[in-house]
Amino acid sequence: MPLSHTVPRRLLHMRDIRLSGYEREDGLMDVEAHMTDIKTYSASNIDRNGIQAGEPLHDMWLRMTLTQELEIVACEAAMDATPYSICPGVAPNFERLKGLVIGKGFLTQAAQRVRGVEGCTHLRELIQQVATVAYQTRQGLRKPTDKSAPAHHLGAEPRLARGLLNSCYAHDEAGPIAARARPAPAEDENR
Structure with missing residues (x-):
């Protein structure tokens, strides 16, 4: 059932977030987030000489590689489009999430490692969503005794x-x- 009907309106901003969970051949799993922000109007921007309508203001990626126990063994961030040319310089800091375990206290610990000027607001927003998808992905992992069926049984x-x-x-x-x-x-x- 969709939301209720609303008054006529004009679309100004779209944020798309796609999250995907993968089982890797090495027994680990990858969870990837891809976020884009797009305006329906052109905007001035000094670093990019303006941002045209339909062109991403933000185009960012976050990938966590995890064990089945949800320990982060690698974390990578990439920024294909940002409002400022210096933004991609913070992407390597997200490697600091390595070693954390998704569970109680995870978000607090993650925020401490990439807080404030050590991180990016938009990538930090993806951390919780990646953690949730990690739980969902883990449910479908094959156990060593499975042939090709997921760990759950219909x-x-x-x-x-x-x-x-x-x-x-x-x-x-x-x-x-x-x-x-x-x-x-x-x-x-x-x-």
Whole structure:
């Protein structure tokens, strides 16, 4: 069901974010984010001699390579379009996320490593989204015993990770999803 109808309006700005999770042949996974900001009107810009309507104001990438335990073993950022010519100089700083584990406290730790002038507002915004997609990607990874099927099995309700309990409306521990999915025992959480 789409949003309700609104009054006539004029589109001014579009932000597109595409996130993709990949299983790598070496047993790791890559999660990539690609973000673009595009204006429907031309704007003045000294560093780029103006930005034409439809031309990206921002065109940025962030890739995290992770273990199945969600430890970041590599992080790469790239900036194909920025409003200022100096912006791409900060991209290497995102390598500082290497060694962090996506889990409790991750966003705070990540923000400390690339905060303020040591980072980029737009790339920092992608960190949380990449972390969420990492969880989603991990669910589909093949286990060593699988031939070609993903780790999940169709028709069977997967167990609900304890960390998801009470994290949203659907995962209410007193609700029907938790009752049906049976939370995983604590010892299963780190597999």
